[in-house]
Amino acid sequence: MIRVIYKWRVEEEDFVSFKEVWTRTTNSIHEAVPGALGSFLLRSPEDKTEVLTVAKWDSxxxxxxxxxxxxPSEMVGMREIGERISVTVYDEVDDFTK
Structure with missing residues (x-):
């Protein structure tokens, strides 16, 4: 398993739209793309423009x-609203979340 962390800059006034597009995008990828295992969305409480999306993949x-x-064309809508700052891949070593 791997986790891919996408770091975004999303203006506060655009966050609701970004979240809506991210929801549709991540669900579509999870349903249609082999190996995609879903994603979650995080937002910094100190800097509301800093957003992370963390995707889980089988390999x-x-x-x-x-x-x-x-x-990826599936992520065009997200890139139209937010600026993707970085993409980092990590091996998932362990996960004790429920």
Missing amino acids: LESWKAFWGAEN
């Missing part, structure tokens, strides 16, 4: 097949 290979040229 690095599955994510790379989706990621392609680094601008």
Whole structure:
């Protein structure tokens, strides 16, 4: 398993729209893309423009097949509202969340 952390800058007045598009996008990817296992959304309480989306994938290979040229078409709507700052991949070593 891997986790992919996308860091975004989203203006406060655009956050509700970003969240709506992210919800549709992550659910669509989870349902249609092999290896996609869902995602969650985080927002900084100190800097409301700092947003993280954390996706779970069954393997690095599955994510790379989706990621392609680094601008998956499925994420266009999110990129129209927020600025993607970074994308970082981590191996999931353990997870004790419920």
